[in-house]
Amino acid sequence: MAEIRLEHVSKRWGAFVGVDDFNLTIADREFLVLLGPSGCGKTTTMRMIAGLEDATDGKIHIGDRVVNDLDPKDRDVAMVFQSYGLYPNMNVYENIRFPLKVRKVPESEHDARVMRASAMVELDEFLHRKPAELSGGQRQRVALARAIVREPTVFLMDEPLSNLDAKLRVSTRAQIKNLQHELKVTTIYVTHDQIEAMTLADRVVVMNKGVVQQVGTPTDIYDNPANTFVASFIGSPAMNLMSGTMSGGVFTGDNVSIAGFDAPDGPITLGYRAEDATVAEAGQGQITAPIYTLELLGDATMIAVKAGGALVSVKAHKEFRAEIGDMVSINIPSSICHLFDAESGARIG
Numbered sequence: 001m002a003e004i005r006l007e008h009v010s011k012r013w014g015a016f017v018g019v020d021d022f023n024l025t026i027a028d029r030e031f032l033v034l035l036g037p038s039g040c041g042k043t044t045t046m047r048m049i050a051g052l053e054d055a056t057d058g059k060i061h062i063g064d065r066v067v068n069d070l071d072p073k074d075r076d077v078a079m080v081f082q083s084y085g086l087y088p089n090m091n092v093y094e095n096i097r098f099p100l101k102v103r104k105v106p107e108s109e110h111d112a113r114v115m116r117a118s119a120m121v122e123l124d125e126f127l128h129r130k131p132a133e134l135s136g137g138q139r140q141r142v143a144l145a146r147a148i149v150r151e152p153t154v155f156l157m158d159e160p161l162s163n164l165d166a167k168l169r170v171s172t173r174a175q176i177k178n179l180q181h182e183l184k185v186t187t188i189y190v191t192h193d194q195i196e197a198m199t200l201a202d203r204v205v206v207m208n209k210g211v212v213q214q215v216g217t218p219t220d221i222y223d224n225p226a227n228t229f230v231a232s233f234i235g236s237p238a239m240n241l242m243s244g245t246m247s248g249g250v251f252t253g254d255n256v257s258i259a260g261f262d263a264p265d266g267p268i269t270l271g272y273r274a275e276d277a278t279v280a281e282a283g284q285g286q287i288t289a290p291i292y293t294l295e296l297l298g299d300a301t302m303i304a305v306k307a308g309g310a311l312v313s314v315k316a317h318k319e320f321r322a323e324i325g326d327m328v329s330i331n332i333p334s335s336i337c338h339l340f341d342a343e344s345g346a347r348i349g
């Protein structure tokens with residue numbers, strides 16, 4: 001049983017707040033991803049759970065213990081970092097076995113456990129090689145095997161894929177997801193890559209400037225972002241956001257007018273996702289504007305125009321063709337729109 005609970009956890013260095021009042025219960029066996037831009041406090045949160053950083057305030061529970069005063073080695077967590085931290089003089093077998101020696105696991109168990117862990121990450125053929133004789137992806141798998149071999153109650157992973165090339169990142173990502181499912185170990189995973197977060201997580205915690213912005217399943221966060229920060233951080237492309245004014249249920253901004261809202265009058269921010277909008281018959285849409293840019297994506301054509309003081313896009317059919325400067329009209333019915341407070345950015349309704 002490895003539920004993790006953070007209660008009012010904060011980290012301050014002098015007046016600077018790295019993590020501000022973090023509260024969350026992570027379920028046993030859950031795959032939780034901490035997501036946010038550089039400097040938002042996600043690594044610090046993970047380091048406090050690992051015991052590499054003291055919490056300034058709050059309590060950290062792992063299982064039924066409060067671990068604030070426990071050394072990292074007594075917390076039964078295994079970490080995997082973006083820099084693999086392998087011992088260059090040891091071969092793969094010895095690197096994977098190392099945590100068992102440190103932990104004084106009986107020698108008689110070592111071989112079976114190393115073989116099981118290395119098989120899980122498909123390293124069986126490389127056991128005699130030194131780290132320098134491995135590719136980046138293979139080294140990362142040694143680091144994973146070294147975490148697995150310990151059979152910890154918690155995995156903590158800090159951007160473990162960021163040193164891999166794009167293709168290897170996708171396959172290693174799939175492997176991590178599968179392993180976590182097989183091993184059923186509570187996992188906290190830090191990344192600034194929203195696609196990694198969406199594909200791996202049971203739940204995502206979106207952070208900004210030390211503050212939790214939203215906690216939810218990938219679908220919750222994509223479909224119902226809590227504020228404009230989350231809306232503009234999640235999704236590729238990010239949600240389109242336009243400034244304007246609501247009056248009598250009609251949103252109006254530069255080049256844009258959308259009717260059919262049930263919202264109070266006043267300044268407001270409106271959002272929609274490019275894939276929810278469509279290209280309209282000439283002049284029939286809610287935005288009509290010259291094409292600013294047009295990108296052929298293979299499976300679709302992305303068209304951007306200027307409206308509401310911002311560049312906004314629509315995902316058109318892959319055969320859609322036009323030139324920059326041609327007029328285009330976009331259907332944005334109120335039913336696909338998200339509304340946010342113009343000042344705080346918080347979701348409305």
Ligand SMILES: Nc1ncnc2c1ncn2[C@@H]1O[C@H](COP(=O)(O)OP(=O)(O)OP(=O)(O)O)[C@@H](O)[C@H]1O
Binds near residue numbers: 018039
């Ligand atoms: N020892 C320290 N002393 C003072 N400030 C620190 C210290 N360690 C981290 N910080 C600050 O705390 C904030 C959060 O850092 P953290 O490493 O948690 O961010 P992050 O979200 O993991 O970013 P990245 O993706 O760049 O690693 C940053 O602004 C950082 O500069």
